[in-house]
Amino acid sequence: MSLFISQAHAATEGAAQGGGFEMLIMLGMFAVIFYFMIYRPQSKRAKEHKNLLASMTKGDEVLTSGGLVGKIASVSEENDFISIELNANNVVVIKKDFVTAVLPKGTLKSL
Template sequence: MSVFISESIASTGAVNQDSPYSFIIMLLVFGLIFYFMILFPQQKRAKEHKKMMCAISKGDEVLTNGGLLGRVIKVTETGYITLALNENTEVIIKRDFVTAMLPKGTLKQL
């Protein structure tokens, strides 16, 4: 007799036989949950951001990743845009760093 586990508790008598496919089914279910909770929304956001980047045109007011607010004054074919932060300051940034397009007149309200 064992000191830690008595024989009556250790031996249940019944052997649990699961289906050999239950592990595969469980992995598939977790994979689907992972896809619909994480990957699908991320792909949707990336597609919307790419669409927004392609729609940037002269005169749009944008917010960058660095927190700069400005009006687009020039769009180049190489993927760069020129932002006017105020009357004297212009900044050239890559189009990828635009986070959001702001409604017209936002800069005047600030």
């Protein structure tokens, strides 16, 4: 009787040792999936947005995250603010970070 118990006990110990290595492989796979599906695309978008903000100049037509479309009237380099001319009578000052896209020239006239 004790012969069968020791064999069963030995079988469960071997399975537990192999399961630890399999768990490390699964964690590694999840890390790779996390990197390629979440972290890498997000860092790429952040880098593109940073380049967009650095390349803005006076006269560019921009779209803000609030939905405003206008032409840049002035760019303040010291405190990261820009003035956007919505039309001839309205000028709005916003933080550069809220610009989502630089539009092609002539977009304002087509609206």
